[in-house]
Amino acid sequence: MPIDNPASRIRLTGRTLTFTGDPRDDADAYRYTEKGSILIEDGKIVWAGQAGEEPAALMAGVEHHEYGNDLILPGFVDGHLHYPQIGVIASFGTQLLDWLETYTFPEEARFADQKYAAETAKLFLDLLLSNGTTTAAVFCTVHPQSADAFFEECSARNLRMIAGKILMDRNAPDTVTDTAQSGYEDTKALIEKWHGTGRNLYAVTPRFAPTSTPEQLQVCGSLMSEFPSVYLQSHLSENTDEVRWVSDLFPEARSYQDVYARYGMLGPRSLFGHAIHMDEADLAQAAETGTKFVHCPTSNLFIGSGLFRMKETWDANVDVLLGSDVGGGTSLSPFATMKAAYEIAQFSGYSLTPEQAFWLSTTGGAEALSLGERIGRLEKGYEADLVVLDSRSTDIIRQRTDRAENLREELFALMILADERAVRATYAAGCRVHGT
Ligand SMILES: [Zn+2]
Structure with a gap:
């Protein structure tokens, strides 16, 4: 059952990551916002962008969920x-x-x-x-x-x-x-x-x-x-x-x-x-x-x-x-699946990139299910199915992500080392259904 019944309008802030295209064609086909914000109303995303730039009209009565340095992705x-x-x-x-x-x-x-x-x-x-x-x-x-x-x-x-x-x-x-x-x-x-x-x-x-x-x-x-x-x-x-x-x-x-x-x-x-x-x-x-x-x-x-x-x-x-x-x-765990997919691809001399693996597990998966216009992106009009990831959930991940020089290294460390302990919260249709 949903853990809480949030106000009809909620705001999540944290680092946000959403794919905008197919990373097999363009490794940079994503939008990453260091201080991101997502506004959700009645289960759908009504606005996503830079925290502090939200339209005032959408902020009235909003319930705020602050995720700091955690990474918010489509579920x-x-x-x-x-x-x-x-x-x-x-x-x-x-x-x-x-x-x-x-x-x-x-x-x-x-x-x-x-x-x-x-x-x-x-x-x-x-x-x-x-x-x-x-x-x-x-x-x-x-x-x-x-x-x-x-x-x-x-x-x-x-x-x-x-x-x-x-x-x-x-x-x-x-x-x-x-x-x-x-x-x-x-x-x-x-x-x-x-x-x-x-x-x-x-x-x-x-x-x-x-x-x-x-x-x-x-x-x-x-x-x-x-x-x-x-x-x-x-x-x-x-x-x-x-x-x-x-x-x-x-x-x-x-x-x-x-x-x-x-x-x-x-x-x-x-x-x-x-x-x-x-x-x-x-x-x-x-x-x-x-x-x-x-x-x-x-x-x-x-x-x-x-x-x-x-x-x-x-x-x-x-x-x-x-x-x-x-x-x-x-x-x-999608991390375990991504890791094994990487390892199997290695046998044929192909290195599955972290962007490709995360895309497959989010936006690409949604598109392959013909649901690419409903779920899989942090964009206005999309159903608010989201996951919040803690990139420092265990000692071994923390020491590795602390050294990461870019997002790609961080994502790769997650797909190789993370498990459900990295999942801080999960939202379905704007309702928190796991975590805090
Ligand atoms: Zn089966």
């Missing part, structure tokens, strides 16, 4: 994760297909109980917000009540979240499967109930090709045509055994991604986690359809899935988001 975006897997994060010793069977499916079966789903959704959102993440694309379980529980909790906190009930009608235990027909009906009912209700957004969510029959994949494509403003989220080419399995199950398809293409599931609102083992034709097809890939680096390392090729994917003009992929991923 973080997480492009792929599973709220029901928070309980199986850090589970030992398996690769993807075993991991699903051993840890994930038994845990997900528990979400038939809406009370358990509601408790987990609360815990998950507390943790997400304490890491500064204000928007995420979230998988629920196969049970419609798991999505209801999640959206109810998001609504109580007025969060801009994307989520959906999983569709899965084969190759999994009965406790976590639906049918093509029930998957369609339940998803349609959830879309009508939640998509665009408050700040909630819906994603049609087939887990991945091996756990859906062709009939169910057809249903997913139909839902996308029936409801063109909803998202689609799934998994793609994560692990080599999985890729082989898909080619056995769908021998007619040219590649794993081609399975989704055949059922009308690619497009600018389609988000595919991982996309590690891709060929040039796949990348060209993703670029042509505007399909987004979500790079989940801590998960790929933890499950031993492979190394995503960021530079090649970008060079092919495919949009990329960053995702934590908890519970396969090992941390909800």
Whole structure:
């Protein structure tokens, strides 16, 4: 729940940083204000600029939150994760297909109980917000009540979240499967109930090709045509055994991604986690359809899935988001995700810059979700989803940022060394939902 109900108009002051363009084209495409000020009214930013220059008319009755030397950014975006897997994060010793069977499916079966789903959704959102993440694309379980529980909790906190009930009608235990027909009906009912209700957004969510029959994949494509403003989220080419399995199950398809293409599931609102083992034709097809890939680096390392090729994917003009992929991923912290993305890019001789990493985690992530005009910038008219970072939260970070000669060095120290202790406060729609 929101920690406080602020006055209808609030003012935050501190150092402010917002991207104004794509740092891959221009490393200086950001606006940094040493003594910045943001005025928020009814959940939206009404003015942002230099402290002391605020229009007097907007200052009447304002409640002031002073953040001094802390850094205020748009809230973080997480492009792929599973709220029901928070309980199986850090589970030992398996690769993807075993991991699903051993840890994930038994845990997900528990979400038939809406009370358990509601408790987990609360815990998950507390943790997400304490890491500064204000928007995420979230998988629920196969049970419609798991999505209801999640959206109810998001609504109580007025969060801009994307989520959906999983569709899965084969190759999994009965406790976590639906049918093509029930998957369609339940998803349609959830879309009508939640998509665009408050700040909630819906994603049609087939887990991945091996756990859906062709009939169910057809249903997913139909839902996308029936409801063109909803998202689609799934998994793609994560692990080599999985890729082989898909080619056995769908021998007619040219590649794993081609399975989704055949059922009308690619497009600018389609988000595919991982996309590690891709060929040039796949990348060209993703670029042509505007399909987004979500790079989940801590998960790929933890499950031993492979190394995503960021530079090649970008060079092919495919949009990329960053995702934590908890519970396969090992941390909800965007810093941990940025750090692992940097480390994986290093293997292919590419150094992900701190500007690129923070852009991916804020403005770039929002834009890839087609939400670039609502969230992701500290500008007038934007929804006031913000994170306040303390660049001196631990001794090791403090001694490093004290030596930093510029903003780039400070951001890099944060992405390599910081964790949730650096998140001093998180705001959603102008309401403080974490910290002080
Ligand atoms: Zn996942």
